[in-house]
Amino acid sequence: MQTPLKLVRVWDLPTRVFHWSLAVLVLCSWVSAENGLLKLHLWSGLAMLTLLLFRILWGFVGSSTARFGLFVRSPRQALGYLRAMKRSEDHLYAGHNPAGGWMVLTLLAVLSLQAVTGLFSNDGVRFFGPLAARISAAWSDRLTTLHGTVFDVILALVWLHIVAVLYYRHVRANDLVVPMITGRKPDAMVPPGPPLKFVALRWALLCLVFAALLVWWILRP
Amino acid sequence: MSDAGVHPANPGRRALSARRYFSWVALLTTACVAAFAWLRPSFAHEIRATLGLEHPPPHSPQSFYAVRVAPILDQHCRSCHGPGRQKAKLRLDSLGAALRGGKHGTVIAPGSLANSALVQRISLPAGSDRLMPPSSQSPLAADEVTVIKLWIAAGASGVRPVSAFSTAPKPVAQVVILAVDPKVVARERRPVDGPLQDLQQRFPYVIEYESRGSARLEVNATRLGRRFGDRELAAFAPVSASIVRADLSGTAVGEASAQALLAMKNLRTLRLIGVQEGPALAAALASMRERGIRVYADTP
Numbered sequence: 001m002q003t004p005l006k007l008v009r010v011w012d013l014p015t016r017v018f019h020w021s022l023a024v025l026v027l028c029s030w031v032s033a034e035n036g037l038l039k040l041h042l043w044s045g046l047a048m049l050t051l052l053l054f055r056i057l058w059g060f061v062g063s064s065t066a067r068f069g070l071f072v073r074s075p076r077q078a079l080g081y082l083r084a085m086k087r088s089e090d091h092l093y094a095g096h097n098p099a100g101g102w103m104v105l106t107l108l109a110v111l112s113l114q115a116v117t118g119l120f121s122n123d124g125v126r127f128f129g130p131l132a133a134r135i136s137a138a139w140s141d142r143l144t145t146l147h148g149t150v151f152d153v154i155l156a157l158v159w160l161h162i163v164a165v166l167y168y169r170h171v172r173a174n175d176l177v178v179p180m181i182t183g184r185k186p187d188a189m190v191p192p193g194p195p196l197k198f199v200a201l202r203w204a205l206l207c208l209v210f211a212a213l214l215v216w217w218i219l220r221p
Numbered sequence: 222m223s224d225a226g227v228h229p230a231n232p233g234r235r236a237l238s239a240r241r242y243f244s245w246v247a248l249l250t251t252a253c254v255a256a257f258a259w260l261r262p263s264f265a266h267e268i269r270a271t272l273g274l275e276h277p278p279p280h281s282p283q284s285f286y287a288v289r290v291a292p293i294l295d296q297h298c299r300s301c302h303g304p305g306r307q308k309a310k311l312r313l314d315s316l317g318a319a320l321r322g323g324k325h326g327t328v329i330a331p332g333s334l335a336n337s338a339l340v341q342r343i344s345l346p347a348g349s350d351r352l353m354p355p356s357s358q359s360p361l362a363a364d365e366v367t368v369i370k371l372w373i374a375a376g377a378s379g380v381r382p383v384s385a386f387s388t389a390p391k392p393v394a395q396v397v398i399l400a401v402d403p404k405v406v407a408r409e410r411r412p413v414d415g416p417l418q419d420l421q422q423r424f425p426y427v428i429e430y431e432s433r434g435s436a437r438l439e440v441n442a443t444r445l446g447r448r449f450g451d452r453e454l455a456a457f458a459p460v461s462a463s464i465v466r467a468d469l470s471g472t473a474v475g476e477a478s479a480q481a482l483l484a485m486k487n488l489r490t491l492r493l494i495g496v497q498e499g500p501a502l503a504a505a506l507a508s509m510r511e512r513g514i515r516v517y518a519d520t521p
Contacts, residue, residue, distance in 0.1 A: 034324075123308065141306060159253075163246050173236045 007184035010094045010196065012063040014204035018055050019180055022048065022111070026158065030151075038127040042118075046215060049115040052108060053211035054204075061203060064196040065095030072105060073098040090172070092191040103164070107157055114154060117147040119219075130219045261310065261324045277317040280379025285386050286316060287379075290372045293365045294319065297354050313339075316379045331377035334370055343369065364390035401434030409436035416459035423456065424449075431465060437487065440467040451477035461485045470494035470517075479505035493518040 025048045032041040059068040071093075073081075078098040084091060091097065096104055119131040121144040132140045168174040179185045258265035269275045280286060294313045300306070302313040302323075311323025319339075322328050330336035342353040343361050354360060361369075371389050375381060383389075413436060420428050424445070431439045438460055442449040450473035457464070461484045469478075470492045476499040482491065483505050491506075491514060498506070498520055506516050 145306070159250070167239075167242060170237045171239050171242045 006187040007182075008094075008187050008190045009183055009198070010065055010179055010185045010190060011183040012066060012198050012204075013183065013201060014054075014058060014062065014207075015066045016180055016183055018051055018058070022051055022055075025051065026111070026154065033151075038123065042127075042129070045115055045118045046219075048111065049119075050208070050211045050215050052112050052115060053214055054208045055108060057207040057211060058204060061199065061207065063198045068105075071096040071101040073101060075102070078102050092189055094185070094190045094193075094196060100164070103157075103161060107154075107161065110150060110153055110157060114147065114150045117143045117150065120144075121147045260326070264310075264324075266318075266321050275317075277315070278320060278379050280316050281382075283382055284378065284380050285372055285375075285383050285389070286377075286381075288383050289368050289386070289389065289392065291316075293361065293368060297359070297361055297365075300358075301354075320377065329373055329377050331373065332375075334374055337373050340366075340370055340373060364393070406434055406436060413438070413460050413463050420457060420460065424453070428457070428460070428464075436463065437465040438463045440464055440469070442472050443468055443470050446471050447473045450474055451481075454478045454481050457481070458484065462487060464488060466490045468492040469496060472496060475499060476501045478502065482506075483508065488514050490515045491517070495519065 025044050029041055029044045029048065032038070032044060058066050064070055078101070081091060081098040085099075093100075119129045120135055120140055122128045122132045122137075122140050123144075129140075135143075165176050168176050174189060254268075258268060266275060295303075298313040301308045302311045304312075304314060307323070309323040309325055311325075311328060312318035312321075320327070320329055320331070325338070328337065328339040328342075334340045339353075342351060343366055345352040347360065352360070367390055371386055372378075375386065410430070417428065417438070424442070427442050427445065427449075428438055428440050431437045440457065442453070445453075449469070454469070454474050455478075458481065461481065464485045465487050466489060467482075467485065468491075471494070474493075475497055479501040482488075482502075485491075488509070491509065493506070494517060496502075496518065498518065503520065506518055506520075510516050
């Protein structure tokens with residue numbers, strides 16, 4: 001008889017909610033932009049900016065697996081990890097692996113750039129980003145073009161992210177999706193070591209409120 | 222761990238081989254790119270252009286498109302659908318780009334007005350949210366819409382000559398406003414500047430350049446009335462060749478000014494209402510009228 005899997009908590013609730021909310025907001029921003037729903041696009045972008053600011057804060061004060069200091073390794077380590085993976089060697093990590101850590105940083109940077117350029121964008125007809133009037137029309141046009149180009153980069157990164165996650169699931173038999181929903185991984189997939197630390201939810205709420213206030217302060221008239 | 226098999230840390234799962242997985246990824250990626258290319262002709266164009274497979278449609282500079290259609294698209298559409306900016310990834314500044322369409326597909330269906338989004342968007346009633354050009358810009362004239370419709374209905378060709386469109390509205394004469402080059406203007410004004418300053422000091426507000434971009438002069442002595450006579454007009458001799466308009470109505474100029482007026486070789490308009498005309502002045506005015514100068518005086 002198969003023994004039931006022992007599960008270990010690896011992801012806190014704020015990180016999981018952030019991850020899936022961001023995925024929904026990227027999709028919402030894409031669909032709204034394609035269909036000319038620019039008011040929805042604006043709100044989606046502002047929500048994304050708030051979440052990104054929250055995640056940056058959470059990367060410094062959050063739980064063990066959310067902290068930049070713990071999952072961002074040197075590029076050499078990330079390349080070493082990829083080489084080891086090519087040799088079919090398995091290295092277990094409770095949170096992000098070294099290559100995944102860099103993917104998280106890249107996505108955060110590119111999505112932040114996208115959210116910020118969106119604030120200065122215009123469609124030349126009826127829509128002007130909340131900060132578009134604070135710069136010249138020529139710069140607003142340049143940032144609008146950049147906003148469109150960066151989206152293609154985001155699409156490519158999201159595609160790469162999904163390909164990597166499915167690779168782990170189907171080739172390495174290491175499911176990363178379910179833990180990002182439930183927050184728990186099988187004990188056998190987590191390396192031995194000191195127990196992970198989880199920060200209380202109220203601190204996440206505080207970070208979220210701070211991020212929202214920061215966005216409000218940036219956009220105040 | 223082997224490429225295919227069971228994960229040692231998770232024995233409950235069977236694993237795919239990496240080769241098979243990445244074959245699937247390559248297949249799916251290709252399918253996605255193909256779907257994108259199909260849904261967005263501009264994306265397919267970018268790929269073809271990158272591969273050097275893009276061939277522009279045939280077009281000639283004497284075609285109806287080049288002579289009548291392209292100028293309309295340039296004037297009304299290029300700012301948003303041109304080289305600087307491509308709203309909806311659509312460009313209308315070349316025949317190839319216009320026929321290719323944007324991210325929402327083609328906008329010109331050769332031979333079919335009903336299937337041409339371009340025609341639909343420029344034909345909407347004023348005030349419509351979807352009208353092109355948008356309300357913030359000047360709309361197309363009815364004749365311009367007709368020209369575009371005729372061109373698309375006839376197949377949106379780049380080579381059909383103007384003569385093939387006999388029912389097209391006649392083109393409106395174009396007014397070309399040349400850009401002012403401050404350096405050129407300064408050079409043209411140089412010979413006049415010195416004497417002009419002297420005259421402006423002596424007769425304030427009587428003589429000015431006709432515009433910021435011109436070296437030609439306008440004279441209006443009406444405010445001086447009878448205090449402006451033949452002697453005063455003689456002082457304008459150094460700049461007389463640059464004067465194009467002169468209003469001397471109500472002044473005291475008379476017979477002695479006939480030669481001074483004739484010396485204004487580039488004069489276009491002269492007003493002499495309320496000025497007494499002797500024979501010499503009348504002869505001078507007659508001569509000026511023959512030269513095509515518009516003269517307004519008490520005697521016709």
